[in-house]
Amino acid sequence: MTSLIAVEKQKLENPPLKLHYLGDRVLRQPAKRIAKVDDSVRKLVKEMLQTMYSSNGIGLAAPQVGVNKQLIVIDCEPDEPAKLPLVLINPVISGYSKTLCKGEEGCLSIPGVYLDVIRPEAIEVSFKDEQGRPRKIQANNLLARVIQHEMDHLNGVMFVDRVDNDLALTAELQKHGFSVNAVKPVA
Structure with a gap:
């Protein structure tokens, strides 16, 4: 169920891909489905993982590195070398728990900004792995949250769009030099 793409979980001085930040138009565009899982997709997966580890992340969506494709890499245990990352290509959530957390x-x-978001506690998600094989998993707690967060990126939604505490949101964004005008609240 986990990635066969071997990447050392280490910080690179010069990660292969450049992160885009809140306010950048590329983060607001819906990502396109990947028609064929091939070596170019696997190369992108590897570079995304290297970039994610270099930035101390546990999830990264292709739009965050300026690539308009439905591709997500996740590793909720970046300090565990034996735990392989999860690669989700064209992910679709097929079920949500009624329990929210x-x-x-x-x-x-949006470096430095940390705020509370309410999301379903558990999900069922279908996707293709880096070999193009169809997969389906049940995820809960942190993994469910990370998948939902990264899938939002594929739809041009950022986590700050889901924050309901406007005061905290404004204060945090301003403190870290981001414009509140870059937030697009979701209904």
């Missing part, structure tokens, strides 16, 4: 989220595209 509040949890703190951050984002590599």
